[in-house]
Amino acid sequence: MTDELALHDGRDPICPTCHGESLPHSQTHNSPADQSRDGTGPHSRLFRPSQEFRQEMDVPTAPDNPPKTARSDSHLQRVLLVNASHAFDTDLLIIGGGSAGFAAAIEARQLGARVVMVEKGTLGGTCVNVGCVLSKFFLRAAELAHLAATHPYRGIETSLDAVNLAALRSQQRALIAALRAEKYEALVDYYGWELIRGTARFLDPETVVVGQRRIRPRATLLATGARPAIPPLPGLLDVPFLTSTSALDLERLPRSLVILGAGFVALELGQAFHRLGTAVTLVQRRPRLLPEVEPELAEALQQALATEGLQFLLGTHVQRIDRTPSGIRLLMTRGEHEEALDADAVLVATGRLPNTDALNLPTAQIAVDERGAPIIDATLRTTNPRVYAAGDVVLTPQFVYVAAAAGRIAARNALLGENRPFDLSAVPAVLFTDPQLATVGLTRAQATAAGYRLLTGFAPAEAIARERVNFQPYGGVLVLADRESGRLLGAQAVASAAGELIDAAVLAIAHRLTLDDLREHLAPYLTCAEGLRLAALAASQDIAHLSCCA
Known part of the structure; x- marks a missing residue:
């Protein structure tokens, strides 16, 4: 297996077709027939449904029968690797308990596979715990405050008396706890996979260790997510800066807030804080807001937000940030001019970095890019042919629905050898x-x-x-x-x-x-x-x- 796993030219070490071709694996199996969704592609022989498997008493079986659901009745067959003489501890090891990991685990269990999931933190990942659910709750609350204070309809008298952010956070935490319990924690037992609490790292290309336990899976999925990126800005680490995570946990509104960045996260949080009473300024190096959006629409959105009162400093380079008795001060350049901007607080919203530092990926022969994200092919497979990656840990669009879809496809490709590419042609x-x-x-x-x-x-x-x-x-x-x-x-x-x-x-x-x-x-x-x-x-x-x- 060591010699096989050492192949880094794109050939699959257990694919006879790849061994007979001079082209990389991704180029030898890219015909429509090879990418069929029914598991009949060239690698369907790696993991194939087998009626005989259930009768093999000497082959480990999954925990009690997987649940029968509307979409799984036709899939409740065990999957069997051709070289089943190798002893594997589980069919699919999933590192990370967020959206991608859970979608993969559910898909794998509906296929009848044995699944082990490793999670070192809170189940549910970014979206339900510190991301989209919290931010949309916050945005909706801010919208109601804004409408109470000002709305366009004559004859309807309303006013905003006060904002109790601590009470809002308490309600927010209760909502998140309920969603996490319903959508994540309860599903582990419902579908019947093993959950291990701890930090996973590769011991070699085939083995993962968690604490004192060694796991040798048939396939592994990396779904460890991402975290806010902190830019190398002089002075930033010396001030109490906010990230999207900590900003959504504040219980007191700052009087003024500077946001570094003007992307999706920055704009959403900026408008929400502004509507609750904070003076907000967004600072961005790029000269145009949302350059990936058509100019007339990006300009219309900027006009709407500016009319509401948000300030935009585009084409602005922050040179350093200092702490002051009342908060923070940014020293900036705009064109040839130097400027200073004081505020109570600063929020960093300049992108995200993959959570891969603890995985020991070089030992697993998994190549990474300059950010540390695993390099994957169109089927979500890494340079280690038994390891796949999905969700925010890789360079796919950072949306929860993309992560979940990638988790499902990665599970099927890893277990059934479907070699199905992840289609990103229509991502909203x-x-x-x-x-x-x-x-x-x-x-x-x-x-x-x-x-x-x-x-x-x-x-x-x-x-x-x-x-x-x-x-x-x-x-x-x-x-x-x-x-x-x-x-x-x-x-x-x-x-x-x-x-x-x-x-x-x-x-x-x-x-x-x-x-x-x-x-x-x-x-x-x-x-x-x-x-x-x-x-x-x-x-x-x-x-x-x-x-x-x-």
Whole structure:
């Protein structure tokens, strides 16, 4: 096995096809037939469903029967490695108990595999414990405070008396504890896998050790997630800075807050803190907000947030940060000018780093990039052919639904040898500011670089009846299509409910629908989702001269 595992040219050490080819493994098995989803690809012989397995008394079996669920009845067969003469302690070892790890464990147990999960911290990972659930709770509370203090409807008198952040945090913690218990902790026993508390590290390419216990799995999934990145800014470590994690645990509002970065996390937390009474300034080195978003929509969102009172210092380089008697001071350069900015607190929102330091990946012959993230192929397999990686620990989009989908696919590829690539062609992204921003598919620049001749349609906010009723004047819905076929290639929106709207665009792109399909379907009136149909209509006519629903 040592000689086999030493192959780092991309060939699978236990794949005869790879040994007979000069091409790397990822290039010898990339035909549609090789990527079939029913487990009949070239590596389906590595792990194959076997009726005989249940009768093999000398082969370890899973804990009591896996639960029968609506989607697992046809999959409740044990999986059997061809070289079953090797003694493995478990079929799938999962390092990390977050979204990717749990999705993989559920999929593996529904396949009848034995699963061991290792988690050193709190089950549930980033999203439920310190990420998206907390931030959306915080955003919703801030939205209600904002509406109480100021809203656009005449004749309705409201006011905001006070914000008790400590009471809000108490409610938040109760919600998180309930969700963690329901969606994570209870599932370990329900599906029947083993959970080990501790830190995992590789002892060699085939063995993982947790404390005093050694585990030799048939396959391993790395799902250890990521943490906030701390930039090498002079003076930063000498001041009490916040991260997205610690900011969502504050029980007292700072009077003023500087946020380093202006991406999704920075914008969401910035608006929430501002609406609760904190003066917020966002500082970013890049000269344009959200450069991955089409300019007219990024500018519309910036205008909406600036009108509300958020301050933006774009194209600004922070030289150092110092502690002052009242808080912190940033020394910055904007162009050729030097500036200073004082605030009560500073929040660092400049990206995330993978949690791989403790894994001892070099010993496992797993290559990493400059950030320390495992390098994976299209099937989520690392340079160690028995180890896969999924979730925020790798360079896939850092969304919980991407992590969960990757966990499911990684489990099937590891256990059944399906060699299925992880398709990221229609990944939605939602920024939960007010208004929201949502995107999916290609941008203009990406589509042009790919050789498409583009047809675009834009429905501004004033053309969408829901936005008129909401008194939300910013942004709108943009669609991009292939001029020749009419097929939808991308969609972006700034709207009150852009996150709900974008799901229809995800399905349209995934199923290769056209602008005609979007024009002809029945869109419910007085919804933001109607904006998608209006944008499709705008590609060929002036929607300002249409009656309602025409």
